[in-house]
Amino acid sequence: MMNKSRTLNIALAFMAVIWVSPFAWLLSTAVDPIATGQLRFPKELGLNNFAQALTGESLLQLWNSLFIAGGTATLTLVVASGSAYALSRLKIPGRNAFLWSLVLLRMLPPTGILVPIYFAAQSVGLLNNVGIIVALTVLNLPFAMLLLKNFFDTVPVELEEAAHVEGASLATILRRVVLPMSKAGLAVVWFFTFTSAWNEFLFPLLFSRTEDAFPMSMGLYSAFGRNGSIQYGFLAAFSIIYATPAVAVYFLLRRNMNTGFAGVGVKG
Amino acid sequence: MADLALHSVEKTFGALKVIKGIDLDIRNGEFIVFVGPSGCGKSTLLRMIAGLENVSGGTVEIGGKVMNNTPAPQRGIAMVFQSYALYPHMSVRENMSFGLELSKTPKAKIQERVDIAAGILQLEPYLDRSPRELSGGQRQRVAIGRAIVREPEVFLFDEPLSNLDAALRGQTRVEIARLHARLGTTMIYVTHDQVEAMTLADRIVVLNGGEVAQIGTPLELYRNPANAFVAGFIGGQQMNFLTPEQAARALPDTALPDGTETVGVRPEHLQQVTGGGIEGTIDVVEEFGEYALYHITLDGDALPSVTFKSSATGVGAMGDRIHLRADPQHIHAFDAGGLALSVPTRH
Ligand SMILES: Nc1ncnc2c1ncn2[C@@H]1O[C@H](COP(=O)(O)OP(=O)(O)O)[C@@H](O)[C@H]1O
Ligand SMILES: [Mg+2]
Numbered sequence: 001m002m003n004k005s006r007t008l009n010i011a012l013a014f015m016a017v018i019w020v021s022p023f024a025w026l027l028s029t030a031v032d033p034i035a036t037g038q039l040r041f042p043k044e045l046g047l048n049n050f051a052q053a054l055t056g057e058s059l060l061q062l063w064n065s066l067f068i069a070g071g072t073a074t075l076t077l078v079v080a081s082g083s084a085y086a087l088s089r090l091k092i093p094g095r096n097a098f099l100w101s102l103v104l105l106r107m108l109p110p111t112g113i114l115v116p117i118y119f120a121a122q123s124v125g126l127l128n129n130v131g132i133i134v135a136l137t138v139l140n141l142p143f144a145m146l147l148l149k150n151f152f153d154t155v156p157v158e159l160e161e162a163a164h165v166e167g168a169s170l171a172t173i174l175r176r177v178v179l180p181m182s183k184a185g186l187a188v189v190w191f192f193t194f195t196s197a198w199n200e201f202l203f204p205l206l207f208s209r210t211e212d213a214f215p216m217s218m219g220l221y222s223a224f225g226r227n228g229s230i231q232y233g234f235l236a237a238f239s240i241i242y243a244t245p246a247v248a249v250y251f252l253l254r255r256n257m258n259t260g261f262a263g264v265g266v267k268g
Numbered sequence: 269m270a271d272l273a274l275h276s277v278e279k280t281f282g283a284l285k286v287i288k289g290i291d292l293d294i295r296n297g298e299f300i301v302f303v304g305p306s307g308c309g310k311s312t313l314l315r316m317i318a319g320l321e322n323v324s325g326g327t328v329e330i331g332g333k334v335m336n337n338t339p340a341p342q343r344g345i346a347m348v349f350q351s352y353a354l355y356p357h358m359s360v361r362e363n364m365s366f367g368l369e370l371s372k373t374p375k376a377k378i379q380e381r382v383d384i385a386a387g388i389l390q391l392e393p394y395l396d397r398s399p400r401e402l403s404g405g406q407r408q409r410v411a412i413g414r415a416i417v418r419e420p421e422v423f424l425f426d427e428p429l430s431n432l433d434a435a436l437r438g439q440t441r442v443e444i445a446r447l448h449a450r451l452g453t454t455m456i457y458v459t460h461d462q463v464e465a466m467t468l469a470d471r472i473v474v475l476n477g478g479e480v481a482q483i484g485t486p487l488e489l490y491r492n493p494a495n496a497f498v499a500g501f502i503g504g505q506q507m508n509f510l511t512p513e514q515a516a517r518a519l520p521d522t523a524l525p526d527g528t529e530t531v532g533v534r535p536e537h538l539q540q541v542t543g544g545g546i547e548g549t550i551d552v553v554e555e556f557g558e559y560a561l562y563h564i565t566l567d568g569d570a571l572p573s574v575t576f577k578s579s580a581t582g583v584g585a586m587g588d589r590i591h592l593r594a595d596p597q598h599i600h601a602f603d604a605g606g607l608a609l610s611v612p613t614r615h
Contacts, residue, residue: 161320162353166367166418167341176366180357 030236037232049237058238060212061219064129065198068215069245071133072197073190076140080189083141084148085178089157099149102142110139110202118206129213132203140196144189151185152178191249198245216242271296271331272317272422272454278325279312279478286312288478289326294456299448302458303465303501304475310458311426313475317456318347318424331421346415347424350431352407354399354414361395364414378417385413388447405436412447423455429464441467462502466490474498496530496606505535505561507600508574510546514566518546518594525601525609532600535561535577538592545593548574550584564590 021039029035030049032042052058087095117138121131155178163173179186201217208214214222220238224230272294279287286309294300302310315321317328319340327334335343346367354363361382368378386392389409399407408428415423428444429437445468448455459465465472466486474481474489474497482494486502493499499507510518515531518538524531548566551573559579566572576583576592584590596613603609 156351156353158349158351158353159355162347162349162414163355163366165318165320165340165345165347166414167370168366172370177355181355183357 026236026239029232030240032233035233035236037230049233050241052234053238053241057211058219061214061216062241064213065215065217068129068132068136068200068204069194069198072136072140073194075133075137076144076193077186077190079137080141080144080148081179081186084145085152085174087145088149088152099142099146103146106139106142114202114206121207127207127209129208132200132207135203135207136197136200140193144193147189148182148185151182155181187253191253195246195249273329274326275329276326277313277316277323277328279309279316279321280324286478287316290480292473292480292483294454297452297454299455299457299468299470301465301469301472302456302475303460303462303472304481306460308475309478310460310475314424314426314456314458318345319343344421345424346418346420348411348415348426348428350427352411354407354410356399359396359398360391360402360410363399363410364417367414367418381417385416388416388450389413404432405440408432408440416451421454423453425455425457427459429459444468463504466502472502474501492608493600494608496532496602499532499600499602499608503534505575505577507532507534508538509571510574511570514546514571515594517544518592519596519599520544522596522599522613525611527603528601528609529604530602532602533594534598535575537595537598538574538576539595540576540578540580540583541591541593543591545591546574547589547591550586550588550590553586562590564592
């Protein structure tokens with residue numbers, strides 16, 4: 001018994017070390033201006049690495065990432081909510097089959113459709129960050145539409161009729177009734193699209209022609225081995241900054257899901 | 269305030285004809301109740317008046333103007349939905365202000381009207397709550413409040429009490445009657461409950477299968493139902509229908525009109541006698557305190573059961589034999605098509 005639990009403890013501790021050590025490495029290296037890449041307590045403490053990761057080219061990459069992720073999330077949300085609302089309210093035969101087949105297309109690895117998308121973007125002169133936004137939006141739309149349609153389906157049509165009788169236009173009904181009641185769904189779509197676009201590597205690799213258009217994912221990749229030696233401290237700080245939105249999104253989403261779930265009808 | 273008129277109004281959904289030509293004149297300030305069994309087209313008719321359904325044939329006039337193609341917001345109506353249709357993400361006050369806000373009513377005016385409506389409906393303590401935090405009865409009052417603040421020409425109610433429990437339903441019914449007395453606005457009220465119809469209406473429109481079965485005041489419908497459907501539908505307890513042979517025994521000295529197929533007698537218009545009349549065995553006694561209902565299986569095969577309502581004591585218990593006669597002043601005769609025939613002995 002005693003023996004067994006000791007083995008178990010050792011095994012668990014081992015696992016914990018494996019789990020924690022990359023993060024420990026990342027943190028200790030990021031705050032160590034003279035980091036060498038070894039896992040150790042920092043010799044000195046300082047935020048130089050972060051300062052470096054937030055200036056010049058790196059800062060530009062942060063802006064590019066925010067532009068691509070924010071643009072993709074917002075464009076996806078606007079287009080998907082419009083079409084999902086139409087799909088939810090108009091009784092188009094076969095609309096569910098239609099949506100699911102779009103989702104199936106999305107399940108294919110994007111690599112498979114990379115070539116046609118590349119040539120399409122090239123022919124309309126969109127081999128830049130706007131092109132990335134458009135391409136990622138197209139890829140994200142089916143799932144976003146499916147999700148939002150299901151949220152809109154839970155908004156009772158009587159609420160819209162009540163608003164209509166009170167004099168609300170369709171735009172007003174959407175803005176004041178349907179969208180506020182689907183807040184949770186809109187938040188999920190926006191945040192998930194944001195994260196996936198933020199993490200995107202493949203499309204920037206192909207579409208970003210100039211270095212000042214690189215998002216952080218590309219910047220991180222190209223920073224390896226730059227200037228002859230690897231700047232571990234800078235890379236660690238850069239990675240932490242790169243990871244921040246994902247963590248932020250997690251907390252924002254949690255808060256939104258807890259407070260904003262409005263898809264409940266009012267019955268006696 | 270406005271008169272309202274329907275001329276040969278029809279509604280078809282695809283191949284299904286749901287409203288089959290309805291004519292109706294509603295005077296300004298009247299309380300009209302549409303009553304009928306589920307699926308007879310009450311909601312559809314109301315929604316056509318509201319402008320939420322297209323009119324397939326005929327005309328809907330409000331205040332003398334044909335409104336067939338007028339959008340709902342311009343018809344001067346306010347509607348209370350069965351599910352209340354409150355906006356769950358808005359407070360009670362916001363729910364009540366929404367329509368006024370849309371029509372660009374000044375803030376002070378909105379505040380004033382909401383406060384007045386909240387006063388009438390005793391909603392003052394709840395104005396800042398969300399509908400979620402209210403009981404069913406309170407939500408119902410918010411839905412009515414939302415209609416009141418818009419000061420409509422016509423109020424439309426679609427089964428507003430059907431989500432409430434029995435006690436609250438009775439109470440809210442009185443509140444709606446009070447509201448009508450106070451505002452004097454035309455109200456059209458849909459229900460499948462004949463008690464609500466009888467107690468609230470100035471005039472009742474009984475609908476059956478998309479057609480008007482009868483229009484009249486509650487007492488007219490109770491005393492002179494135009495057909496067997498109305499006779500069976502209106503009244504506290506379902507009317508008893510007897511064959512002419514049974515009727516001859518229950519009404520020994522009364523001549524029935526020619527062509528009588530069934531005779532209707534309400535449970536309260538049967539009388540217990542010591543011998544003769546129609547005869548049967550008491551199955552079930554429902555004791556209500558101020559009166560009791562006796563469900564009786566008659567001897568013989570045709571239309572074997574009747575209900576007898578009495579406040580007398582010693583009528584009998586389960587299993588007892590009982591003899592009944594009908595009060596000739598309160599009988600109804602119907603022909604083979606269910607249409608009422610005039611009965612000379614009736615008041
Ligand atoms: N949008 C619709 N499409 C097709 N049929 C409908 C529609 N709305 C109502 N109906 C049909 O019309 C009939 C009357 O419905 P309704 O007016 O809701 O009845 P009630 O309110 O009296 O219960 C029903 O048979 C119903 O199935
Ligand atoms: Mg109905």
